Amino acid sequence: MPEPKSAFDRLHPCDFYTAEELLEPEQMYTVYEIARLLQGLDPDADLEPETEAVLIDWAIPWIVTNAEDLIVGDPTVEDQPGYYGLKREEDL
Template sequence: MPRPKSDFEQLHPCDFYTAEELLKTDQMYTVYEIARLLQGLDPDAELEAETEDILLDWAIPWVMNNADDLVIAEPEADDEPGYYGLKSDDR
């Protein structure tokens, strides 16, 4: 249910990293790894499932918003996530 803005002590701008600021040009990342990076965590950080679900709420819109700057690679198996990386001239 929506809440009034006055319920919150502080409101922050909704600024996200650009794809170039977040990702290394020679690496491909799963959406789970991107979710961790958006929070300043190591891409391999261990998280509880509930925490990871919350972080995905940030990562999925970020991927969609930055889609023009990204390339996609197929997952290695049907039950695994795909990979995202920066577009580059060499590939």
């Protein structure tokens, strides 16, 4: 159910990292690692499956929104996710 704005002690701007702010130029990341980074966590942080599912719900739209600045790499192991990284001229 919606809540009135007055119910909150503090409101924050809805700011998201740009791809350049979030990702290291020489690295490629899975959607799971990006989800952790978006929350300020280590890319290898252990998470409960329910928590990880919520973070993935945030990461997928972020990837779509930032697609213009990203490149995609095929999975390194079958049945694993692909990788995303910063698009640079030398990568194309």
